[in-house]
Amino acid sequence: MTLSIKICGLKTLPTLNAALDGGASHVGFIFFPKSPRNVAPTDAAALREAARGRAQAVAVTVDADDATLDAIVSAMSPDMLQLHGHETPERVKEIRARFGLPVAKALSVRTSDDLVPARLYADIADHLLLDAKPPVGADLPGGNGVTFDWTILRDTALPLPYFLSGGLHPGNVAEAIRIARPAGIDVSSGVESVPGTKSIGLVHAFLSAARAAAKA
Numbered sequence: 001m002t003l004s005i006k007i008c009g010l011k012t013l014p015t016l017n018a019a020l021d022g023g024a025s026h027v028g029f030i031f032f033p034k035s036p037r038n039v040a041p042t043d044a045a046a047l048r049e050a051a052r053g054r055a056q057a058v059a060v061t062v063d064a065d066d067a068t069l070d071a072i073v074s075a076m077s078p079d080m081l082q083l084h085g086h087e088t089p090e091r092v093k094e095i096r097a098r099f100g101l102p103v104a105k106a107l108s109v110r111t112s113d114d115l116v117p118a119r120l121y122a123d124i125a126d127h128l129l130l131d132a133k134p135p136v137g138a139d140l141p142g143g144n145g146v147t148f149d150w151t152i153l154r155d156t157a158l159p160l161p162y163f164l165s166g167g168l169h170p171g172n173v174a175e176a177i178r179i180a181r182p183a184g185i186d187v188s189s190g191v192e193s194v195p196g197t198k199s200i201g202l203v204h205a206f207l208s209a210a211r212a213a214a215k216a
């Protein structure tokens with residue numbers, strides 16, 4: 001199985017290079033001012049250039065308006081947009097048409113009921129990103145380091161390939177892959193030493209655990 005591996009919330013060249021050298025297929029940049037992983041579009045542009053030809057650059061936004069998306073897309077030319085807010089199917093359709101870019105729609109999951117809306121995005125998005133529902137009172141819609149019960153994915157046929165996300169780290173990623181058999185996996189806080197600061201050692205450990213599990 002070819003597993004896509006996305007390291008999200010990158011902010012520096014050394015950690016980006018760790019992700020690229022370790023074999024990440026996707027690198028994610030967060031455009032959400034409240035996040036400790038937020039990057040300015042100009043900084044993301046430089047990182048994106050370093051990743052060009054080696055990994056897909058993903059711009060992660062949350063209920064962004066057209067002007068915000070225009071600024072991000074024109075600054076850094078992402079390969080993919082990840083919509084991590086409450087974007088409706090109509091809004092996702094609009095964004096995909098406006099930019100002509102593949103879109104991953106994030107869904108917040110705690111129980112199998114949370115997978116039901118996936119069908120609404122079937123012909124509209126290109127991928128789903130299944131993230132754990134944020135804890136009550138959390139400031140961020142993602143990057144919270146929380147898992148959900150992966151076994152619910154065994155009994156549910158989803159209409160699109162999906163990235164499994166939420167609380168993954170080097171110690172649990174193999175089990176997550178074994179249980180869910182996702183098309184891709186995504187990690188952020190599980191490869192950080194403190195929120196917003198990626199650890200090169202953890203990035204390498206995560207990538208090698210994920211690649212080994214994908215071969216098993």
Ligand SMILES: O=C(O)c1ccccc1NCC(=O)[C@H](O)[C@H](O)COP(=O)(O)O
Nearest residue numbers: 008035142143144145166167187188189
């Ligand atoms: O990571 C953030 O700070 C963030 C902020 C706002 C929207 C999305 C965000 N992250 C999106 C991601 O794709 C994360 O990798 C995903 O939520 C998993 O995070 P984690 O549980 O920390 O691995």
